[in-house]
Amino acid sequence: MKRSIRLLLLGLSLCAAPHAAELPAMSDAEKAAIRAIVQETLREYAAALNDRQAASADAKKILGEIVRDNQAFVRKHKPAHFAHFADAQHPRATVVTCADSRVHTHALDATPDGDLFVVRNIGNQLATAEGSVEYGVHHLHTPLLLIVGHVACGAIKAAAGDYSQESPAIRRELDTLQIPKGEAGLGSVKLNVNNQVRLAMYKFEEQVISGRLTVVGAVYDFNNEMRQGLGKLNIINVNGETNPARIANLEMMRGLDTPAKGAARSH
Ligand SMILES: [Zn+2]
Known part of the structure; x- marks a missing residue:
């Protein structure tokens, strides 16, 4: 992914270079190669984003369950339960x-x-x-x-x-x-x-x-x-x-x- 980002940045910097007009004209094959790199990089980026979103959705679901279980614990336990170990163990x-x-x-x-x-x-x-x-x-x-x-x-x-x-x-x-x-x-x-x-x-x-x-x-x-x-x-x-x-x-x-x-x- 890091290599791909570097290539993407290189591709973008080439496209955005102020002196692009001064660069020697690219052959169609070179342009196609750069397009392929950019497309591959975007695909990788989107896939990684999906993985992260899926993992983050799992974590959210699990945290939600933990929060709900804790809420039930709080409801179930009266203050007296905590009183005898509030200051020391x-x-x-x-x-x-x-x-x-x-x-x-x-x-x-x-x-x-x-x-x-x-x-x-x-x-x-x-x-x-x-x-x-x-x-x-x-x-x-x-x-x-x-x-x-x-x-x-x-x-x-x-x-x-x-x-x-x-x-x-x-x-x-x-x-x-x-x-x-x-x-x-x-x-x-x-x-x-x-x-x-x-x-x-x-x-x-x-x-x-x-x-x-x-x-x-x-x-x-x-x-x-x-x-x-x-x-x-x-x-x-x-x-x-x-x-x-x-x-x-x-x-x-x-x-x-x-x-x-x-x-x-x-x-
Ligand atoms: Zn073990």
Whole structure:
């Protein structure tokens, strides 16, 4: 397009040149070539304009839906809903989750407002959001740091493959996922969650040792790959413990729904 614009401008400047009369007469073939360039450029310009208009119409429609959903939210929630977190927040947990649109807090908290300090990025990782996670643990003092990976994670798939053609910014965020090449499935999703738990325990060692922080790793399963039910949040790591039987026996897991035997076998 840029080349075409340059050619168009060249064509226009030739047409509009004050000394056009002094230029050597153009042959019919040369005139036809310039006309073809101008026509091609105008076609490209019109096509690009249509693409932009279509994209802009999509964005307008989506924004309209968001505005209407927010209006419904405003109507549904009385001032009392906002009153208790107007000036400060006291979340129960810091949650690091993948930015994936299929993973949302309502799957793990019926009332997430004011309740979860959520940090999202591709691959649910600490390295690319360290300050945010620190804020949750050090300033908001949440006793739980929950790291949530998920099945069919695009970031894991990308990190397991060749991402050398991605932009530098995306490459930087995939470089920090330490998973084997060619292993894009559930095993790598779990490995990444376990890696993130280990990093968090190293980073917040003092809080973990003193019992002020528990780091939990989980996999949200919307494909039932772990055979525990569609939409299940499967806890696979508690403060570095990854053995399902031992996790089930931990004091903090007593009375909770623990992984079934099938999950232990697939681990
Ligand atoms: Zn993901």
